[in-house]
Amino acid sequence: MIPIAFTLMYDLMPVEQRGKLGGIFGAVFGLASIFGPVLGGAFTLVSAVVSLMIVLKLGGKLFPWDSLPIIGLFSAFVVLVILFFVAETRAAEPIISLQMFSSRLYSTSNAIAVTAGTAFVTSSVYIPIYIQGVLGGSAVEFLQ
Structure with a gap:
């Protein structure tokens, strides 16, 4: 939209x-x-995602996978995701109503939307980078 x-x-x-x-x-x-968004649930979810992103970025590069910072951040991710789901099931007006996922139509529609979104991001971001970086194309080559 x-x-x-x-x-x-x-x-x-x-x-x-x-x-x-x-x-x-x-x-x-x-x-x-x-x-x-409601700040409590959103803050928990964002904190969980940031923890996971740091683990995936620094794990195996700056820190070994079995190091304390990586294990601690991954543990924080797991705990925060659990807290998010607990908060969402108890909230009067949750950010994400987990009951909606019991509908097969809703779950399938979301799976299709994620797949379509992945295809869109891939085609609009990564393909131009590939064409310019690997194949040596120009950003304005097709405009001429």
């Missing part, structure tokens, strides 16, 4: 106003992303 909104904005607005409106769209998205 976001690409459609940007397409409409860029098609309907004069060139002089497109930059300003793009900034407003970005500001609204940023504010909604920060203040929208």
